[in-house]
Amino acid sequence: MHVRLLCGIENSRFAKGPGKKLFLGVIGVKEGSFEIGIIGGAGGMGSWCSDILRGQGYRVHAAGRNSGMAVEEMARRCSVVIVSVPIEATLSVIDRVGPLLSGDSLLMDLTSVKEAPVRAMLSSTGAEVMGCHPLFGPRPDSVDDLSIVLCPARVDRWASWPSGIFAAAGIKIIETTPEEHDRVMAVVQGLNHLDTILLALTLGHCGIERSDLERFATPLFRSRLAALDRVMAGNHRMYAEIICSNPRVASLIEEFEKILGELRGYIEKGDGAGFAARTATARPAKVIPPVED
Amino acid sequence: MHVRLLCGIENSRFAKGPGKKLFLGVIGVKEGSFEIGIIGGAGGMGSWCSDILRGQGYRVHAAGRNSGMAVEEMARRCSVVIVSVPIEATLSVIDRVGPLLSGDSLLMDLTSVKEAPVRAMLSSTGAEVMGCHPLFGPRPDSVDDLSIVLCPARVDRWASWPSGIFAAAGIKIIETTPEEHDRVMAVVQGLNHLDTILLALTLGHCGIERSDLERFATPLFRSRLAALDRVMAGNHRMYAEIICSNPRVASLIEEFEKILGELRGYIEKGDGAGFAARTATARPAKVIPPVED
Incomplete structure (x- = not known):
């Protein structure tokens, strides 16, 4: 690199x-x-x-x-x-x-x-x-x-x-280089903003009032909701162009969908042990105190 | 309710x-x-x-x-x-x-x-x-x-x-009631943790070093990375059970996948205007200053 x-x-x-x-x-x-x-x-x-x-x-x-x-x-x-x-x-x-x-x-x-x-x-x-x-x-x-x-x-x-x-x-x-920039930003901005917008749109269809989401919010969900609000109150066209104009985002979505399909398989079988084992395959994250909420 | x-x-x-x-x-x-x-x-x-x-x-x-x-x-x-x-x-x-x-x-x-x-x-x-x-x-x-x-x-x-x-x-x-609790928590914990784990696993497969993700991080990505780290450093089995033992999570995933498919359509066509119009269909979020990073 x-x-x-x-x-x-x-x-x-x-x-x-x-x-x-x-x-x-x-x-x-x-x-x-x-x-x-x-x-x-x-x-x-x-x-x-x-x-x-x-x-x-x-x-x-x-x-x-x-x-x-x-x-x-x-x-x-x-x-x-x-x-x-x-x-x-x-x-x-x-x-x-x-x-x-x-x-x-x-x-x-x-x-x-x-x-x-x-x-x-x-x-x-x-x-x-x-x-x-x-x-x-x-x-x-x-x-x-x-x-x-x-x-x-x-x-x-x-x-x-x-x-x-x-x-x-x-x-x-x-x-x-421009190539290296776009390769990393496909994740840092492209995939991250796509994921945020995707979750925000799904929340809009989940049938639960915003006030109830806020009232039952855990600390992790509360900070997620704040990020969703920032992006959804921002310039939609700018976020859309960041996502749509970077050709590397499409292959990231492919991977994202593939992993989602795997996780869905565990969920549909109610296989918590399998799901947890799949989660553990991620590269080790930074060692930080978990909040587990 | x-x-x-x-x-x-x-x-x-x-x-x-x-x-x-x-x-x-x-x-x-x-x-x-x-x-x-x-x-x-x-x-x-x-x-x-x-x-x-x-x-x-x-x-x-x-x-x-x-x-x-x-x-x-x-x-x-x-x-x-x-x-x-x-x-x-x-x-x-x-x-x-x-x-x-x-x-x-x-x-x-x-x-x-x-x-x-x-x-x-x-x-x-x-x-x-x-x-x-x-x-x-x-x-x-x-x-x-x-x-x-x-x-x-x-x-x-x-x-x-x-x-x-x-x-x-x-x-x-x-x-x-237990029913109302589980209905709201399917989103607040189930979908939210699923989305976090999904993004963390995708990052593990994106071919970009963690150090580069950190170096190129925007403020929004930095806070997302912190949430990912907290969940991935936490009790995997607990998160898996929260997701897998709540039967309402499956139907949320269905909606999540459907919207992802729609968004992917705009991305594959490079249709930023269409993507932005779809984003704007979300119910209005809280009025907060956008960061647009």
């Missing part, structure tokens, strides 16, 4: 101001001396990214579908253009802006999948290309334990600038 | 010492003047229950499979006998102890299912019968928000004693 951490950047000596200066030094520009454009800059992740950059002294322009700076002007003025639009619109936005960028600029995206957007960026532009995926939502509770994935696809003078920006904001950098 | 809260007991005036005295008054006994036996008293819930009772001044005896007080002596000495053994052993233990109890004593169980044990208690003994299910594990993090289900199946002089004991320990009382 080709994944490596930029350890130097994670080092706190580099993650503060001097680190940022170092990175700016590498690309030979002074803080604030170039402009940055965010397409979709008014959206959740777009405005999060904009806040980070403005906080570090950059001049940031936003382009919306029908507002903000025109994409043509943005491509002319900005040395860095960041695409932060819904997954389903990403490829067409990349196709539109890519050809307008000069070869010494940087094109980035913030999408939750990486293979298709990075491929589209590489083919649509002569600019440098860095895929990017913040592993958190636009309003994280705290900066602790936040990570961001960077996929440096074609970089030279801009190679270290994005990691410098995010590391200076206290965020852990994971550098990997 | 026949469920009612014993509001008077939840009232803090009654949940403290005076409340307990009141309940003891009802059954015409003085605190500590009768003995209590717990079969399986050395186990997790058995020792939790024993601690509660001893803390309230009772003399408690424990019977294990090969240790502690003999069940025959326990039945002779104790006015209250509580069965706290694994689900799969519950019915045979009830059949053994039930006939030994006098008609003025109380037989209780602490099992996670209620229909079969309560039926077995009613038919095996002439004593009073109260089914009971603490909706938490033996080592709860705090007493806040803990609930216990009571199913008064045949009670007269002992009707209020169990709720007085638990309310005095700060635990919320839910009084309901």
